[in-house]
Amino acid sequence: MNSENSPVSSRSSSLRFVTFVLALALLVVACNRSKGGSQPGTLRVGASAVPHAEILEFAKPLLAKEGVTLQVRTFDDYVQPNLALADGSLDANFFQHTPYLDEFQKSRPLGIVASTKVHIEPMAVYSKRHKAIAEIERGETIAIPNDPSNSGRALKLLEKAGLLKLDPAAGVRATVRDVKDNPKDLRIKELDAAQLPRVLSDVGAAVLNANYALQAGLSAAKDGLAVEDKDGPYANILAVLPAEQNNADYQKLQRVLTSVEVRSFIEKKYGGAVIPAF
Template identity: 40%
Template sequence: MKLKLAAAGLAAVLSVGLVGCSGSSSDSSSGADQERVTVKVGVVGDNNEPWETAAEALEENENIEIELVKFSDYVQPNQALSDGSVDLNSFQTQIYLETYNSEHGTDLTSIGYTLMAPLGIYSNEVDSVDELPDGATVSIPDDASNGGRALKLLEKAGLITVDPAAGLTPTTDDITDNPKNLQITELDAAQTARSLEDVDAAVINSGMAVDAGLIPSTDSIFIEEVGEESTPYYNVIAARAEDTDNETYKKVVEYYQSDAVAQTITESTKGSQIAVWDGAPSASPSAAQSTAA
């Protein structure tokens, strides 16, 4: 399998002139006789086993080559998708995508669900949220959707109360009760795992936690529940609005949403992430709901 792992940055951007959004030119038959097509997919972090599983099947059966373009933060992949540096991206929740579009005037569109990656609270200092001392420092992501999600998780853990009128994206200004007087520090999501050495607890996105060597289902001291209200936090494959009917991209979604990829998600994350597309043989939600003592 010739799966290319392209580093994000100038080299990835300049290569667009050579490869372009090649997926958009192919929407006909599939199989070995089809001319090879390269589809660039923007991802965040180093752990991309599900995409590697999908890429192997796509290359073998459809002559579609997936080139993973790796980014280190949550802003660059959408910028790259908007400017055509990548064809698709796969790193963000539905609510993050909607918030990004609202803030940047873009029309990036979800073309398929991938997985649910529960947000967790982690600590090197205590073994449960009840043990956090008065005045404890807690780091959370600083973007609107992940930061709001983190505050909602802290509320679920019984640590704070936020104004329900703020919906799914509350800010620290919406905290109405903070009995432990938590000192909440907002950081780039990519920095939250690294902050564990300097804070009492950190709210860390699952992908960032896994990249830092943590196992969300066992290492977190409190983790997000998976249920009917989780849909805004489903991760998606995103495309530009004009490409939502692209047959090649639909084929990419089809191969990602396979039993083999669902199994890879479960095995590579030790049950910490859950396949969420319709009909996915996902891991038991109870695995994602458990907390570490």
């Protein structure tokens, strides 16, 4: 029998082929996650345009002094930055708080972990029709974000403003089903967070995340009819895959984003609409 055509030889050839394919796949993954070399290194970070990308742009020259080139990619939604991080298109992202990340990964267990706390964006109630919460009329529509972590947060703010009462057992995960008292018979409309500034003229009021409020020229400190407390679990974070946490370039980014220079920038740039969390 010709040894080249033996079952043992075929199995050996198949094993070599599988090994080659696996090695090639690992090489592709490594290339996808490449930092561009350590001299200097490169970090690709996804962010919401305001204030996250603005903070990162300020941090760029500070990070360059540490030998790291920062590439900022902006997103206008709360889904794609996590998907891009998981598939290796990004090295980190900066747009969300930990409750949102935890809720997101209930349906998409991507293995992303929360890292450094950078700032807090107080959520607020805004209106183009009214100048005070008390002016909101019976039967009006109040728009809130539709993602679970931020909708619960918005409902808690409406409760703080005295517009409704929630089931105490609901906590931060409250939904519209947990509204137990609605004395003005308000209609709560849930929309994508990015759409809320566009509907302000069509509703009695809306509860906006600070990044979208800032993009619309609004500030919680100046324009908010009711503003959430500054404490709580909603600090905006750097998020990363576990394998990157000990990366030297990433650790430099963490240090820069919690530096005295970045703190001063946030305080001067946003005048209380965004607050350092470090």
